[in-house]
Amino acid sequence: MSGEAPSTLSVPCPLCGSTDERTLYVRATRGDTPFAAEMTTDVFAAYGRVARCRRCGMTYRNPRETEEHVLHAYAALEDGDYLEERECRGMNALLSLKALKRHVAAGRLLEVGCSTGFFLNAARLEFDCRGVEPSIWAAGIARERFGLEIHRGSFETFDAEPASFDAVAMIDVIEHVLDPASVVRRVASLLRPGGVFYVVTPDISSLSARLLGRYWWGLRPAHLTYFSPTTLGLLLDQAGFEVREVRSFGRIFTYGYWLSRLAAYPAPIRGVIGAFVRALGWEDKVLYVNTRDTMEVFAVRTAEAEASPANPTLG
Numbered sequence: 001m002s003g004e005a006p007s008t009l010s011v012p013c014p015l016c017g018s019t020d021e022r023t024l025y026v027r028a029t030r031g032d033t034p035f036a037a038e039m040t041t042d043v044f045a046a047y048g049r050v051a052r053c054r055r056c057g058m059t060y061r062n063p064r065e066t067e068e069h070v071l072h073a074y075a076a077l078e079d080g081d082y083l084e085e086r087e088c089r090g091m092n093a094l095l096s097l098k099a100l101k102r103h104v105a106a107g108r109l110l111e112v113g114c115s116t117g118f119f120l121n122a123a124r125l126e127f128d129c130r131g132v133e134p135s136i137w138a139a140g141i142a143r144e145r146f147g148l149e150i151h152r153g154s155f156e157t158f159d160a161e162p163a164s165f166d167a168v169a170m171i172d173v174i175e176h177v178l179d180p181a182s183v184v185r186r187v188a189s190l191l192r193p194g195g196v197f198y199v200v201t202p203d204i205s206s207l208s209a210r211l212l213g214r215y216w217w218g219l220r221p222a223h224l225t226y227f228s229p230t231t232l233g234l235l236l237d238q239a240g241f242e243v244r245e246v247r248s249f250g251r252i253f254t255y256g257y258w259l260s261r262l263a264a265y266p267a268p269i270r271g272v273i274g275a276f277v278r279a280l281g282w283e284d285k286v287l288y289v290n291t292r293d294t295m296e297v298f299a300v301r302t303a304e305a306e307a308s309p310a311n312p313t314l315g
Contacts, residue, residue, distance in 0.1 A: 008063040013053035014180050014225055015235055021051040024059060025214040047219045050226065056234065059204050059226040067178055070224075071154065074134040074176075082116065083141075084257075088286060091252045093122035096171060096200070096296075101126065103244065103298050104196045107166025112155050112187070113173030117142030124148070127167070132158045155183060165190050169198040174232075175223045184239040191301040197241060199297040200249050201227050206293035218293065229295060241299035250290025256283035 012019050026049045051062040065073075082089075096119055106126045114120055114131030116138045123129055124146075131150040133139040139152040151158045155177075168187045177183045187197055202218035203209065205228035209216045218226065227235075229246050236243055259274050 007066050007069065009066055010063045011060070013056060013058050014060055015058040015231055016053060016056040018053050018055040020054045021062065022054060023049060024052045025050040025219060027214050027219065047221045047223070050219060056231065057228070058231045059228075061224050064224055070178060071134070073222075075136055077135040078137040085253055086118070088251075088253045088257070089118045090122065091286070093118040095250075095252070096169070096198070097122045097126075099296060100167060100169065100196070100198050100298075103198075103300075104167045108164065109167045109169065110160070110165045110190065111169045111171070112183070113170060113176070114138075114142060114148075114150065117146045117148045117150070119169065119171060120148050121146040130160075130165075155186065160190055162189050163192045163195075165195060166192060167196045167198060171198075171200040173201075174199055175201050175218075175225055175227065178224065180225050181235060181238065184235055184241070188239045188241065188301050193301055193303040195301045197236070197297075197299045197301065199232065199299070201232070201295060201297075203248075203293050203295040204228055205230070206291075206295075208291055208293040216293070227295075229297070232295075232297060236297075236299045240302050240304055242302055243297060243299045245296075245298040247296050248290055248292040249294040249296040250288055252286050252288045254284055254286055259283075 013021065025047075028046050028048050048061055049063065050059060052059045064070075100123075107128070109120070109123055109127035109129050111120050111129070111131045114133045115135070117131060120129040120131050120142070129148060131139075131142060131148055132155050133142060133150055133152060134154055136152060139150045142148045142150045168191055170183075170187075174180055174183065184197075191197065202223070204216075204218060204226040209218060233243050233246075
């Protein structure tokens with residue numbers, strides 16, 4: 001499929017199903033919208049047309065690539081750059097684990113879209129961990145490096161008993177899925193009543209997202225849906241969840257990594273900041289940054305939540 005321009009299709013609102021929408025942003029190259037699945041991509045252009053539903057306010061890519069193209073892209077994904085900051089990714093995993101443990105201390109934990117396994121490896125001392133990962137490359141690393149139990153494939157093909165998990169995590173994943181409503185319903189079906197759903201995703205309603213507009217870092221080719229606390233809360237409520245906490249989410253990376261994230265900014269800004277960091281010899285030192293445009297959400301499955309027969313597809 002490489003070398004081919006992906007076919008696209010128009011889709012209704014992933015939250016309410018309406019087709020009444022308006023264009024919010026458009027940023028494409030020659031009318032093409034390449035689906036770049038790399039986890040550490042610096043390619044922020046060419047994310048296509050981003051629409052906002054007039055009925056419920058959900059924001060999403062429309063048109064988007066076909067299910068076949070998306071699933072193929074994630075299965076074939078390889079991203080060696082992702083591992084260059086592996087020590088920092090381990091620290092970020094510990095931050096997420098500490099936050100999760102405020103809501104559930106132990107039990108069976110499933111991570112949907114577990115990548116190379118840093119979060120599950122951090123959680124394994126307190127939790128009985130399982131993972132789902134579509135990338136052949138990433139699932140292989142999680143198995144071989146950490147000895148984790150990983151289902152290689154889509155969430156649709158993951159087999160588990162209903163109400164068999166105490167916690168489910170989706171960290172930087174829900175914005176990539178083809179049908180987030182079906183995914184969230186299936187998460188509810190796998191959680192016991194009172195089980196915790198932990199979600200991390202960019203917040204398109206944040207101040208920086210609104211100020212940067214079409215140049216916001218969260219607008220990426222592989223992001224299919226863009227959430228705010230309101231729209232994610234509605235999605236969770238529809239599936240039988242009660243949101244318990246929403247807060248901003250920051251990350252730890254080296255100064256060198258943060259400099260690489262400035263690729264889309266004006267050269268004078270990059271030059272001044274880069275010269276300052278290099279002069280101090282800080283490239284390999286770590287820095288916690290919270291731009292307050294990524295949200296960390298904790299939701300509890302209510303006793304009334306119904307298990308959904310639908311099997312969603314992880315995009």
